[in-house]
Amino acid sequence: MNERAISSVLIAGGGIVGCSAAAALRKKLPAVRVIVVAVPPPADALADRIACTLPSIADFHHDIGLSEADAILRAGSGFRLGTRFEDWTQGASYIHGYGDYGRSLAASAFYQHWLRANAAGEAAPFDSYSGAVGFAAAGRFLPPEKSPVAQLSNYAYGLHIDPERYCMMMRAYALHLGAEECGSSIQDVHLRDDGFIDRVTVDGSETRADLFVDASGPAALLRSRIDREWLDWSELFTCDRFMMSEEAVQSDAPALDQAIALEQGWRWEASSPFRRSSGLVYSSNHLSNENARRLLPGATEVTLKPGRFDNPWAKNCVAIGDSAIAIEPLEWTNLHLAHSAIDRLVAMMPDRDCNPVELWDYNRQVTAEADRVRDFVLLHYAASKRDEPFWDDAVSRPLPSSLQHTLTQFRERGRLPFYEEETFARDSWAAVLIGQGVIPRRLDPLLDGVPPKESLRAMEQLRSAIHAAIAPAPTQTAYLRNLALQENR
Amino acid sequence: MLAQTSLNVVVVGGGTAGWMTAAALAKLLPNACNIHLVESEEIGIVGVGEATLPHIRSFNERLGIREAEFMARTRATFKLGIDFENWGRIGDRYIHPFGTFGRGQGEVDFHQYWLRMLHEGRPVDELERYSMACMMARLGKFALPSQDPADVTSTFNYAYQFDATLYAPFLRSIAEGLGAKRTEGRIVDVELDGETGNIRAVKLSSGERIEGDLFIDCSGFVALLIGKALNEPFQDWSKWLPCDRAVAMPCRTETAVTPYTGVIAMEAGWRWRIPLQHRTGNGYVHSSAFIDEQSATDALVAAVEGEKIAEPRVLRFKAGRRERSWVKNCVAIGLASGFLEPLESTSIYLIQAAITALLELFPEKDIADADRDEFNRVIDLEYDRIRDFLILHYHATERTDSEFWNYTRTMVIPDSLAEKLELFRRRGRVVKYREGVFLEASWIAVYLGQRIYPEDHDLRADLPNPDALQKGMESFKGEVIIAAESMPDHLGMIAQYCPMAA
Numbered sequence: 007m008n009e010r011a012i013s014s015v016l017i018a019g020g021g022i023v024g025c026s027a028a029a030a031l032r033k034k035l036p037a038v039r040v041i042v043v044a045v046p047p048p049a050d051a052l053a054d055r056i057a058c059t060l061p062s063i064a065d066f067h068h069d070i071g072l073s074e075a076d077a078i079l080r081a082g083s084g085f086r087l088g089t090r091f092e093d094w095t096q097g098a099s100y101i102h103g104y105g106d107y108g109r110s111l112a113a114s115a116f117y118q119h120w121l122r123a124n125a126a127g128e129a130a131p132f133d134s135y136s137g138a139v140g141f142a143a144a145g146r147f148l149p150p151e152k153s154p155v156a157q158l159s160n161y162a163y164g165l166h167i168d169p170e171r172y173c174m175m176m177r178a179y180a181l182h183l184g185a186e187e188c189g190s191s192i193q194d195v196h197l198r199d200d201g202f203i204d205r206v207t208v209d210g211s212e213t214r215a216d217l218f219v220d221a222s223g224p225a226a227l228l229r230s231r232i233d234r235e236w237l238d239w240s241e242l243f244t245c246d247r248f249m250m251s252e253e254a255v256q257s258d259a260p261a262l263d264q265a266i267a268l269e270q271g272w273r274w275e276a277s278s279p280f281r282r283s284s285g286l287v288y289s290s291n292h293l294s295n296e297n298a299r300r301l302l303p304g305a306t307e308v309t310l311k312p313g314r315f316d317n318p319w320a321k322n323c324v325a326i327g328d329s330a331i332a333i334e335p336l337e338w339t340n341l342h343l344a345h346s347a348i349d350r351l352v353a354m355m356p357d358r359d360c361n362p363v364e365l366w367d368y369n370r371q372v373t374a375e376a377d378r379v380r381d382f383v384l385l386h387y388a389a390s391k392r393d394e395p396f397w398d399d400a401v402s403r404p405l406p407s408s409l410q411h412t413l414t415q416f417r418e419r420g421r422l423p424f425y426e427e428e429t430f431a432r433d434s435w436a437a438v439l440i441g442q443g444v445i446p447r448r449l450d451p452l453l454d455g456v457p458p459k460e461s462l463r464a465m466e467q468l469r470s471a472i473h474a475a476i477a478p479a480p481t482q483t484a485y486l487r488n489l490a491l492q493e494n495r
Numbered sequence: 496m497l498a499q500t501s502l503n504v505v506v507v508g509g510g511t512a513g514w515m516t517a518a519a520l521a522k523l524l525p526n527a528c529n530i531h532l533v534e535s536e537e538i539g540i541v542g543v544g545e546a547t548l549p550h551i552r553s554f555n556e557r558l559g560i561r562e563a564e565f566m567a568r569t570r571a572t573f574k575l576g577i578d579f580e581n582w583g584r585i586g587d588r589y590i591h592p593f594g595t596f597g598r599g600q601g602e603v604d605f606h607q608y609w610l611r612m613l614h615e616g617r618p619v620d621e622l623e624r625y626s627m628a629c630m631m632a633r634l635g636k637f638a639l640p641s642q643d644p645a646d647v648t649s650t651f652n653y654a655y656q657f658d659a660t661l662y663a664p665f666l667r668s669i670a671e672g673l674g675a676k677r678t679e680g681r682i683v684d685v686e687l688d689g690e691t692g693n694i695r696a697v698k699l700s701s702g703e704r705i706e707g708d709l710f711i712d713c714s715g716f717v718a719l720l721i722g723k724a725l726n727e728p729f730q731d732w733s734k735w736l737p738c739d740r741a742v743a744m745p746c747r748t749e750t751a752v753t754p755y756t757g758v759i760a761m762e763a764g765w766r767w768r769i770p771l772q773h774r775t776g777n778g779y780v781h782s783s784a785f786i787d788e789q790s791a792t793d794a795l796v797a798a799v800e801g802e803k804i805a806e807p808r809v810l811r812f813k814a815g816r817r818e819r820s821w822v823k824n825c826v827a828i829g830l831a832s833g834f835l836e837p838l839e840s841t842s843i844y845l846i847q848a849a850i851t852a853l854l855e856l857f858p859e860k861d862i863a864d865a866d867r868d869e870f871n872r873v874i875d876l877e878y879d880r881i882r883d884f885l886i887l888h889y890h891a892t893e894r895t896d897s898e899f900w901n902y903t904r905t906m907v908i909p910d911s912l913a914e915k916l917e918l919f920r921r922r923g924r925v926v927k928y929r930e931g932v933f934l935e936a937s938w939i940a941v942y943l944g945q946r947i948y949p950e951d952h953d954l955r956a957d958l959p960n961p962d963a964l965q966k967g968m969e970s971f972k973g974e975v976i977i978a979a980e981s982m983p984d985h986l987g988m989i990a991q992y993c994p995m996a997a
Contacts, residue, residue, distance in 0.1 A: 008951060035954050355954045363917040367926060418865040421855065426928060451857035454524045
């Protein structure tokens, strides 16, 4: 290692994000000393508090060497295959299941064939061609690597975690990998003349490091000391308030959670084997806090300020999680964005000088990813069809040009243009668009080469093969019990 | 949703671009269009014997073309990459392979481990020794790649070197078989609609008038429709890519029929060497600002290795592209849309990219802005990324032996390239894009091949035990060489698989 190399990293934040960053850094770059200041995550740090996570969490665990037994059994997590969206378009519901819908036929994506069959009145619901949705509907579960369904139409799953237990597990793992804990509150941040952070005062004593990771939540205790150039998204998002409550339960956790549109926002219900979480996301312009409390009594309340740092990484301080990007929890992207930032940090670790070109590449990727996640979340509002004032407000908000581009292309001919650093795959976009009743004006021209009867036959064969392959799979509870048995053997 | 009514498509120009477009439309949109191609045998085509990229294989596949037949008909040879000589310094040589370096190591790229060994002063071999495509090329061997990802012979890809003047007629027979109509004749006038500015018809010297809904301009450099009739401006990139002439001269093949294209840096540009089954294509791409045509021709004649088959002929061009390739009801494909010198064999690829985009965005009679805009966005991206990759070859040099190289070495490069270069210099990182033709291994090959050495490497590459890593690299190198040596000779493979008709 050269003498310019980063030899120590200080992480501000003792929540899931901070502990996950500590574990990943220790695992991948064991020569680097990692000091965690265990600042407790505040109520508005959604990446540290939201129970639902995306499929990328399984890759993250795998990359840092966490087994299913640790990440799922010991942490009390359950499997989740997608979200059921209710009433986003008056009275209708659809499911956004993870992974593919059907399988490409000839030169066209599956959803294009579906659109043609649907126009002819011959297609089954779009959901019914998804392996993830099929498993959820049947109340069964197997991970793709253990199920023949994945060969027919690949699917994916995320986790429903118990945030507190999960955080304890991740903290223990980070410490096991050699991360050091040092205090739990930051009193002061000292900058050098060149604007870099020199040291921080932690519980009265001064601590130095080469690089500082800010995982302290929206307050951005460290990062905000360097600059406050923040891209404000409040013009784009209608919702600005958030409430959440959790309770202990014992259940056969359903593999789908629900996101139900309300008159002035939306609420969710989600369950892991031992916890149930409920939440409410709304606009204070359309619903008073008092009335919101009546809808969800006893909940934690938080104000949302959607947006992101222009450059999440500046000088020798990188913001990760809600300190970098604040977005409402719809589609559960908060922890995903943090994991993705941690992966990039590990992969792109610069020298102590934090050369601008290296930060430029990091910021380019992280902000491209955040902006497309923003687009995907906004899509649900842009494509909603309800007639209350809140929803009128939501659909009349300005759209980012990238989302406008996607919508124009899809409405015209069902095209989904590709963007770099996209989190949600093409079929996820299609699931939401089709689910919310956005039907293209024209068909994909390349369908021209495949007669409709032929593609319909292939679609139906695929659908029955998927459902036949799901039938013998165990229930989620049985699968978890089995996992525990194997673990104890 | 409305059903498509079929469109009358007029393709102007019957070179490689014209017939590729006509064949693809006829095959893949059988009901959406009626194709009418106009070409003039008087004009002739530019095609000088083409080197291609692996993407052409999927194009041929979509058209249902059998590889062996295609290769025999176009007198093609296999191509595993490009051999660059004298670029970083005179005497340097490296291959840009169609394939990867090393075996997939998960998230950290092989070249990072290679750099780590280098930085630790451990013995490592040249990077090309860890590439299947490079070693096959060096040994003059060829066999089709394996489909099994565990097999080392699955780690390369290939393209062709072929006679482009034979590819167009081959595609013509396919297009005509699928119902495309062809008219022989020279276009003397283009009739525009006074109100919309759309092209209404083209008029031939015979007096015939051909109407259409959509016009594809494949007329080459003259850009008869998009340039002359519609006046779409041309974005000039010659300050970064100063070559504007090529002198071409085929010769008999007297030395090896190599499974790769040779690209040799010269005093004021570079020389290609493209071996086909029946001859070898040669040419000197140069900048008229730094060398006159006669001196360039003399230098080419002196350098070619075999008996000449034809007199040298000169082609003139300018690097750049149309501001928009789709304007009104006219889509420019091929040289009419833009020109990037053949250094990385991208011209047929760009034709193919435009055809793919046109197929996906094929319009209705009333063309939607959404179709045009998206087409132009996609095509611009392709041009811009190739542009940066080409500029890199000229800029990353230590040559000081001529005015030409002094210019390209010191010129101001686009910011987008400067950032990429700096990132690689620091830690061997390649800016990754999922879209765009040249992927990571291509950039790595050219950076390292032209002496851009990173000061450091990805820290994650420090993780494995160095002795184990070294052993793994040694054994991979062994696997590569054993696999390459056991393959048939390139010429033997051709003789057995796809010999041209005598």
